[in-house]
Amino acid sequence: MRRVRQRLHPIALVICSVTLLLASAWGAFALAYQAPGSPVVKGVATGLWIVFSIAMIAGMWRRRVAIALPLFAAAFALLLVWWHHLPASNDRVWADDVAQMTSGTIDGSHVTLHNVRNFDWRSDTDYTQRWETRHYDLDQLESVDMILSYWSGPAIAHMLVSFGFNDGQHVAFSVEIRRERDETFSEIGGFFKEFELSVIAADERDVIRVRTNVRGEDDTLYRVKMPLQAMRELFLAYVNEANRLVTTPRFYNTVTANCTTLVYHMMTGIVGHLPLGYQLLLSGYLPEYVYARGALDQRETLDTLRALGRITGRAKQADASANFSADIRVGIPAL
Incomplete structure (x- = not known):
């Protein structure tokens, strides 16, 4: 059983890492396209999100799963709430x-x-x-x-x-x-x-x-x-x-x-x-x-x-x- 657990742990870690990587990539695109402000502000917001995501993934590999995973989940949940409330509009300067x-x-x-x-x-x-x-x-x-x-x-x-x-x-x-x-x-x-x-x-x-x-x-x-x-x-x-x-x-x-x-x-x-x-x-x-x-x-x-x-x-x-x-x-x- 110990050998099985030793094998499962890195597998679970890889799965979690891939999941966080995909979620962080989605978040980066979402911020790059929809973060409020100028292109510079969008770039800063996207960059901060990427740095945060990398830190959380690194934290998991450094045996800080109990901290990194909930922290990323909370941040991603806030991102989803913001995304859900972005309003479509008919009031823009259209082509x-x-x-x-x-x-x-x-x-x-x-x-x-x-x-x-x-x-x-x-x-x-x-x-x-x-x-x-x-x-x-x-x-x-x-x-x-x-x-x-x-x-x-x-x-x-x-x-x-x-x-x-x-x-x-x-x-x-x-x-x-x-x-x-x-x-x-x-x-x-x-x-x-x-x-x-x-x-x-x-x-x-x-x-x-x-x-x-x-x-x-x-x-x-x-x-x-x-x-x-x-x-x-x-x-x-x-x-x-x-x-x-x-x-x-x-x-x-x-x-x-x-x-x-x-x-x-x-x-x-x-x-x-x-x-x-x-x-x-x-x-x-x-x-x-x-x-x-x-x-x-x-x-x-x-x-x-x-x-x-x-x-x-x-x-x-x-x-x-x-x-x-x-x-x-x-x-x-x-x-």
């Missing part, structure tokens, strides 16, 4: 493209969307701003399309969901970070409350064209098979989520609250249980997930749908066309 918040009013089958974005983009820094009020009749809703915009290899894409009406109108919803004017996107920052969450309704010529024609992203459009009632419910779910964010701001999260997981939760509320899959995190592979659920055109292979739905070239050619939405769908079979 122009997320400066307004989409909201909607619902009157039976008629929906009025406020602050629909319809920018005329010439470059990422040169654009004409337009925020518009638009009206939609859900009785005229006839299609839902999923657009994947690839900007960082095959595994990472931004997802848009576009609703089409039989009068030719399309409106695309995009779940995005609501970044401040001087901020740029950071996957790591997305884990540490760096950005608020935003639901933007936009004209397709804005939200697709800025990606294909201005930012050099590669977009693919897939027609989604859904019952009309489910289409309506998804549209209203976007509107309701946008309205909630107006009154109750929420932080974006790279994993739990992003452009795919938010839609996943909307859809589970509409159709019931949907299995989890790695494609919900590696959003570039989302078409495989949707195809396997039978929600894409099963008459064609996924490779064929991907080839037919690649709209980048058509978007560049359409550019200023008043029929942008129709032009980018040329050659994509209707369901």
